[in-house]
Amino acid sequence: MTGATTLATADFATKLNGVAVPSESPRSDNRWDDLERLRSSHPMMDAVIDEVQGRRIRIGNQWLSDFASCNYLGFDLHPQIIASVAPAVQRWGTHPSWSRLLGSPRPYVEIEERLTELLGAPDTLVLPTITLIHMSVIPLLVGQGAVLVDAQAHKTIYEGAAIARGAGATLHRVRANDPEHLAQVLRSLPANVTKVFCIDGVNSMTGNAPDLPLYARICREHGALLYVDDAHGFGIVGESPTPNMPYGYRGNSIVRYYNESYENLVLVAGFSKSYSSLAAFLALPASLKNYLKVAAPPYLYSGPSPTASLATVLAGLGVNELEGDDIRRALCQKTRRVLDHIAKLGLRTLNTSGYPVIELPLGNADEIDAVGRFLFDRGIYVTLAPYPLVPRSQVGFRVQVTAANDDSQIDQLNDVLTELCQRFEMQPATGPV
Numbered sequence: 301m302t303g304a305t306t307l308a309t310a311d312f313a314t315k316l317n318g319v320a321v322p323s324e325s326p327r328s329d330n331r332w333d334d335l336e337r338l339r340s341s342h343p344m345m346d347a348v349i350d351e352v353q354g355r356r357i358r359i360g361n362q363w364l365s366d367f368a369s370c371n372y373l374g375f376d377l378h379p380q381i382i383a384s385v386a387p388a389v390q391r392w393g394t395h396p397s398w399s400r401l402l403g404s405p406r407p408y409v410e411i412e413e414r415l416t417e418l419l420g421a422p423d424t425l426v427l428p429t430i431t432l433i434h435m436s437v438i439p440l441l442v443g444q445g446a447v448l449v450d451a452q453a454h455k456t457i458y459e460g461a462a463i464a465r466g467a468g469a470t471l472h473r474v475r476a477n478d479p480e481h482l483a484q485v486l487r488s489l490p491a492n493v494t495k496v497f498c499i500d501g502v503n504s505m506t507g508n509a510p511d512l513p514l515y516a517r518i519c520r521e522h523g524a525l526l527y528v529d530d531a532h533g534f535g536i537v538g539e540s541p542t543p544n545m546p547y548g549y550r551g552n553s554i555v556r557y558y559n560e561s562y563e564n565l566v567l568v569a570g571f572s573k574s575y576s577s578l579a580a581f582l583a584l585p586a587s588l589k590n591y592l593k594v595a596a597p598p599y600l601y602s603g604p605s606p607t608a609s610l611a612t613v614l615a616g617l618g619v620n621e622l623e624g625d626d627i628r629r630a631l632c633q634k635t636r637r638v639l640d641h642i643a644k645l646g647l648r649t650l651n652t653s654g655y656p657v658i659e660l661p662l663g664n665a666d667e668i669d670a671v672g673r674f675l676f677d678r679g680i681y682v683t684l685a686p687y688p689l690v691p692r693s694q695v696g697f698r699v700q701v702t703a704a705n706d707d708s709q710i711d712q713l714n715d716v717l718t719e720l721c722q723r724f725e726m727q728p729a730t731g732p733v
C-alpha cells in the first residue's frame with residue numbers, strides 16, 4: 301500500500317459556480333489506494349472497449365480474448381435474441397418510464413410468469429438490478445432485527461446490510477464455509493428477534509456453491525430467513541445434476557440444483573450475467589411480493605429496465621428452453637479444459653466446483669500490476685482481483701469462461717497460463733489458503 305496522507309475536508313472542497321465540489325475523492329483512510337493506482341494506470345481496469353467481435357475485444361490497438369465477461373451463455377451474441385430487440389422497441393418504445401407501481405408493460409408479466417414456472421417458485425418479482433434489490437429489500441426484511449452476512453458474500457449484500465443497520469438492525473458476520481458458526485450466532489440472538497441470513501449462491505470469486513440444504517435447515521431450525529444471491533448460478537446450475545451433466549438442467553438456479561424448497565427462503569438473481577440483459581428478480585411468496593410492491597423503493601420510484609432488456613430476457617428464456625442444456629454442456633467442457641490445465645500446472649485455484657468462475661491467486665500480491673500487464677500484452681483479458689476487493693491472500697485474477705469463447709481462445713488462455721507461471725510466482729495447488 302502506498303502511504304497517501306488522509307485529506308481534510310477543506311483540502312478537497314473547491315468552489316464551482318459557488319457550489320462546493322470535491323477536487324479529490326473524499327476518503328477517510330487509504331484502503332483504496334492500491335485499487336485507485338491500478339484503476340488510473342492499468343490497461344485492464346476502467347478500460348474503454350473500442351470494438352467487440354464475438355468474444356474478442358479491441359482496446360486501442362490491442363485485440364484480446366475476453367475472459368472477463370459474465371455473459372456465460374453467450375446470449376449477448378445470439379442472433380435470435382438480438383433480433384428480438386427491434387420489434388419490441390417498435391411496439392413499446394425504447395423505455396417504459398413509469399415506475400412499476402404506476403404501470404408495467406405486459407412483457408414484465410410474461411417474464412414473471414415464465415420465471416416462476418422455470419424456478420418452481422411460489423412467485424417472482426422483477427426489479428432493475430440485484431444491487432437495488434439488496435439495498436431496498438434487505439432492510440425491509442430485517443426491520444429492527446438481526447442481519448447475518450456470510451463473510452464471503454458479495455459487497456452489494458454488505459451494502460444492503462449496512463443500510464439495514466443504519467435503520468436499527470444489528471449486523472453479524474458469519475465465517476465463510478462454517479455453518480456451525482451460523483448456528484452459534486443464531487443461538488446467541490433472542491428468540492423473538494427477526495433474523496435474516498444472507499449468502500451468495502455460486503460465489504462470484506471462488507466459483508463454488510455453499511451447502512445450501514444445510515444452511516436452509518439451520519435457518520429453519522432457528523426461525524431465520526435465508527436470503528440467497530445467485531447472480532452467478534442462475535442460468536448455469538439447475539435441477540437434477542448428474543455426473544454427465546454436473547451443472548444440472550434448465551439453469552434454474554441453486555435452489556433447484558439442490559432440490560431445496562423455497563420455504564423460509566428468498567432467492568435473488570439477475571439477468572445481467574447469463575441472460576445478458578439489465579434486469580433482476582426475487583423468488584418469493586406472493587404475500588411478500590405484494591408487500592414489496594408498496595414498500596420497496598425500486599418498485600415505487602425507479603426507472604424500470606429498458607424495453608430492449610425485457611425483450612432479450614423473454615427471448616433468452618425461449619432460447620434457454622430449446623438450447624440451454626446443450627450450451628451448458630459445452631460450457632462445462634470448455635471450463636473443464638481450463639481447470640484441467642491449471643491442475644496440470646500445479647496451480648491453486650479457489651474453484652473446486654467446475655463452474656465457469658476461476659480465481660487464480662498470486663504467490664506475491666505485489667505482482668498484480670505486472671501479472672495484469674503480462675496477460676494484457678499476451679492478448680488475454682481477465683478480471684483483476686486486487687486488495688481490498690479480496691483479502692490479501694487471495695489477490696490474483698479471475699477467469700470467466702463463456703459459451704462464446706471458442707476452442708482457439710481456450711488454447712490461447714492455457715498457453716499463456718503456462719508461460720505466466722514460469723515468470724511469476726503463483727500459489728501452488730497444495731499451498732496455504
Ligand SMILES: Cc1ncc(COP(=O)(O)O)c(C=O)c1O
Nearest residue numbers: 429430431454504531570572580
Ligand atoms: C454476487 C453478485 N451480486 C450482485 C451483483 C450486482 O448485480 P447487478 O448488476 O444486478 O446489480 C454482482 C455483480 O457483480 C454479483 O456478482
